[in-house]
Each structure stands twice: as C-alpha cells, then as structure tokens.
Amino acid sequence: MNYQKIITEILILAGISGVLATLIVVAKAILQNYGECVIDINGKRKVTVKGGGSLLTSLAEENIFVPSACGGKGSCGACKCVVTDGGGPVLPTEKPFFDAKELAANYRLACQVKVKNDIKIEIPEEIFNIRKFNGKVAKIEDFTYDIKGVTFDLISPKEIDFKAGQYVQLRSPKYGKVRESVTRAYSISSKPSLQNQIQLIIRRVPEGICTTWVHDFLKEGQEVEITGPYGDFFIRDTQADIIFVAGGSGKAPIKSMLEDLAEKGCNRKMSYFFGAKTTKDLYLTKYIESFCDVFPDFTYYPILSHPEPDDNWQGRTGWIMPYFPDALRDPKNTEAYLCGSPGMIAAVTKNLMELGIPEDKIYYDSFV
C-alpha cells in the first residue's frame, strides 16, 4: 500500500476542486456584484440601494412598502408598478398577471424585477405613507360567534396616519400545521384621530390561515407585525347624501368612517344597510344606532333575511335592496359606499344605478 501515492492523489483531487471553487467565487463576486443602483421614484425621490435584490425587497429596505400578499413569491400580483427605465425584459413569471395594455404601459411585478442598474419607477403616492409597525394586542372582544374585534397598541412607530376606510396587513406566524408566515388584509375599524391604537374586525374564515390563528391562538399582550395603511376607499368631501352597504366584517371600514365623521362634524343625510341572516350575525347594533343621536339625519337599517322565531326580531326582514328607496331622497346627489364580495358589489351597484345614482358616485372596497 503506497500511502504516499494515495495521499498525493487525494491532494491533487482537492487541489483541482479548490481551484475551481475559487474561480466560481471570484466569478460570483464580479458578475453578481451590481454595485449601487439608484431607484428614481415618480421623478421626485431617489433612493440608492445595493444592486442584486428584487425591486420589492430593495424598496422595503428603504421603508417603502409596495403592497404584497404573497411575500414576494410572484403568486399574488399585488406588487404591480410601472417601470419606465432599467427594469430589463419582462420575465415569464410576470406575464400571466398583465394584459396587453398593461404590458405596453410598462407594468411590472416589483417582486420579480431585479435591480441591476439605475431604474426609474412610478408608484402611487399613498405608498410613501405605508409603514411597518410593531404592535401589541391590547384587547380582544367577541362580537359574534365568528367575529372578533382586536385592538392593537402601536409600539414602533408609535403613530399611524390613515384615512377612514383604509386597511392594514396583519402578519400571522408559523403555528401548528402552518409552516409559513403569511400576511392578510383587514380594514381598520377605529377612528383615524386615535393614532397610537387601531382596531380590526376579524371574521373567522373556514380553513383560513390567519383568522384561525387570531381566533384560536392570539392573546392579549402578544406582539404582532402590521403594515399599512393601504387602500383607496374613503369618504369624499362633498355634501351629497350617503348610503353605506356592508355586512359581516365589512362593517369595519364603515365604523371607522362614522366615528371619523362624528368627530369632524357632518350634516349629510346618511343611511347604513347591514344585511344578515339571523340575530346571531348582528353586532355593535346599539353602538351604530347611537350615531342617530350624533348626526342630524342618520338611519341604521339592520335587515335580517331569516330571523329565528325565538329571536323576537321586530326590525326589517328580507333582503336589503328593496329598502334602498326608503333612504333615497335625491339619487343624483347621493354617494354610495359599498364593502363586500365582488358579486355583492356588482348586484348592489346595478340596483343603485337603476334607482338613479350615478355610477361615478358609487365607491367600493372589494373583498377580492
């Protein structure tokens, strides 16, 4: 057994591997080093980032949070933005999310675009207001058998600046069988003036990842991560009459809007239609009814479609749409604010337009 020969041969093998590995490391250092890149945002603001990362993560590191529901994996399409220069060619992973018009207008997915050189982008101005917050659960209330109201104290940053009607993304951690942390959107149900605390109304989704965690695991005092505010659902500053239509957890943005208007003072005629099945689905009824004393002309219309006999329900029954005419005195001068599923929004919009409300005065916050 010539041990010297064996050792020499092993050393030669190791030497060859070592040389090749060094070559690869050097190549990576040279070719994957994109240096510093400047991202020009809306022609107004410039940030300098280390090249190589995706547009989404590079901006997030500069505290600019482009909305994303899938954490940058390219599966939700929420991070759409316009890249006018420097984004490279459109990748096959992006194409399914855009139609021909959007592609021609330079729409890209921020999570798929890699920042390799100076790049020019356009994003909605509201994004600059989006921040990542550390919060703590201050209170959890049971509103119905499947709806909880959760109030969070904001720790850092201490204050949030939002319009009534906007929503935030709450992050749920890995737990039980759930192997990934996800973020989910919930409307803010507290008033904007209460800047260091927000309340969310969270309805349990069957098989839902985040809502199951909130309902079964979240405890008072627990720390959470919240990003926001997002959304363009808010009350327009006019004197037109208002119709609100929102059931289930859709009450959240309406509650925020009503509290906000109560604080600022509002003389507009307002009606809120809340459709539900039985009394078990009603919540905060007395609270919303109390706004009748605050506003000169506010009516709350809780309408049950199938009240149980022992509910002793004395209010309106059936579906909500037949009651709309009761609230309309001047359709041309009425705004509608709807919150719910796309199907509901489409059906209600059609009905309101038939009653004379102009299409451009119907605003909605769609669940999808």
Place this chain on the structure above:
Amino acid sequence: MEISPWILFWASIFTSNILLTNFLGMCSYLSVSREVESSFGLGTAVFFVTTATTAINWAVYHLIIVPADIVYLQYIIFIIVIAAFVQLTEIIVERFSPVLYYSLGIFLPLITVNCAILGISLFMVIRDYSFIQSVGFGAGSGLGWLLAIMLLAGIRTRLKEKFIPTGLQGAGMSLLITGIMALAFMGFSGIVNVQ
C-alpha cells in the same frame, strides 16, 4: 490520429453528430425542444460548455492526470470540471440574459449531467486527440448538438397542431423523429469517417 482539427470540427457537426450518431445527450434534448427560442438558448449554452470543458479537460488530463498516474480518477475529475464550468455558465447567463435564465429553469444546471459532455471528453481521451484537435472536436460536437435540438424544435413546432395518436404523443414522437433524422444524417457519412 492525423485528422485536421478543422475536418474534425465539421465532421462532429454532420457525419459524427454526438446526438444523432452516438445518441448521447438525449434528456434535455427531448424536454427543451418544445420551443425554438429556448432550444437555441440551451444549445448555445451547451456549445459554450463543451468547447471550454474539452479544452480544460485536455489540459487537466495531459498535465495532471497522466503525470500523476491517476487515470482511474479521470471520470470524477472530468465531472468536477464540467460541474464547475456549468456553474460559471449559469452565473454568466443570469447576469446577461435573465429571460433565458428563467425560461431554461432547471435545464441549465442539468447540463452538468448531459452525458454528451462527459462523452466528448472521454472520446477525446480514447482517440488521443491533440489540444487543437480536442478544441475542434469539442466545438463541433457542441454545434452538432445545437443543430440537432434546433431541428427537432422546428419539427415539433410544425407538428403542434397536427394529429398524433395518444400513445405516441411527447417523447414517443420525438424519438421517432430523432431516429429518422439520424438516418438522414447517415447520408453524410461518405464525406469523412472519424470514428
């Protein structure tokens, strides 16, 4: 062997095509040949890898393996060189053509286990080529592979809308076509014989 490197180069493309004559390098050939564009991209990457690795492996064989008398380790060493080189190719492709990088996906690193590439290095050893001959042989074989995959991609594109019996769809039809192409290329064999 006394063949001119230039002749070896042309022979490797036509009369002694590594894919159509030796039937090496079939897996990525069958999988990627759906589209002409990605076939061209993969073929070019393979050409780049075969040319470079044949040259490097010649140097490693004659300057390290033979003097150190570790010929029995040649398979491992050749594969290590090929693997490292494919890594380098990946880094280069990702840098200069992200679209190609994404459309090739898993097939770029799979070039490492493309038996055509190891086969070319081993043929170079068996047939005892000189350095220039090896480069000609490696480059020609790579181009021959590129030619074969482009041809199959073109034919498959044309067949897309045509009726193919269920049992023959996919790999079945591709292999039939490859066999017929191999027969066609045998028509070149009178020009020069290198193996």
Place this chain on the structure above:
Amino acid sequence: MKLSPTDKIIQDKMKPGILTANGFLGNDKRNFRDIIADDMKIVNSFDKSLEDIANRMQYLMEKSFLSYDSSIVVDKNYEVEYNSYRGVLLSPFPNAGRFGKATIKVTNLKNHMCVVWTPLHVHFIRDFGFFEGKGSKFRIEPEILYKAIFD
C-alpha cells in the same frame, strides 16, 4: 399513479398550512391524481359533464348574490346561503388565477341534500375534476353534489 415533477409541486401546495389551514387532501393517503381518477369513475356515470356541474354551481352562486351574504331560494327548490370574506385564495394548480374567499351552502328543499363549496371548487371541478381528499373539511362527494344541485 406516479407524480411528475410539476405534479409534485401541486401536491405540495395542497398540504396543510400552505394555501389553507388544513390543505385540500384531508387525511387521504392517495395523491391528488389518484383522488381525481377515483372520483371521475363516479362522475362518468352521471349524465352531466364536469363542465355542466361547474356551470350549475356558478349559476346557483350568481343567483345568490342578490341576497347579499344571506340566503335565498333559487328556482323554488334550492336554498343558497352565501358568506363572503375579505381576501384572495390562490389555487394549487398553476396559472389558475385568483379566487375570492366565500362559502356557498346549497340545500335541496326536495331531497334535503346539503353541500358546501367555495369559488375555488368551481375551478377545481371544471378544470380538473378535483373534489378534494377524504377527510378534508371541504371535500365534496360527487353523488351528493349531483343530487343536491340537479334533482
């Protein structure tokens, strides 16, 4: 049936905790292709195709929007209860698009068959004949679905 590499990715997405809390496979030991194959044996004995079934589910769903998050009786025989939630659900199958979160409960007033589905299931059934694995909360038994929506 052995799963191809693309199918393995789909099978992984169906496991608990990835897209939904408990996944789409329940406690079924079969992979999703086998589940589809077994269920299709039953569906092929019906006089309606997967397309017909999905269209019928879509029809009942759309009629229920009028009731808005409540319940309504469609065509005098089908009680449809529709509950919607905020959020988007992705399909484990590639390039399928985004789906709203909602539960649609249909009770056939004549034969009292009751079935629950979500918008995702209309896509599962129409495009793949996938009724979810046994033991999954939203598993739909093909015969019960057929009797509930067509009788």
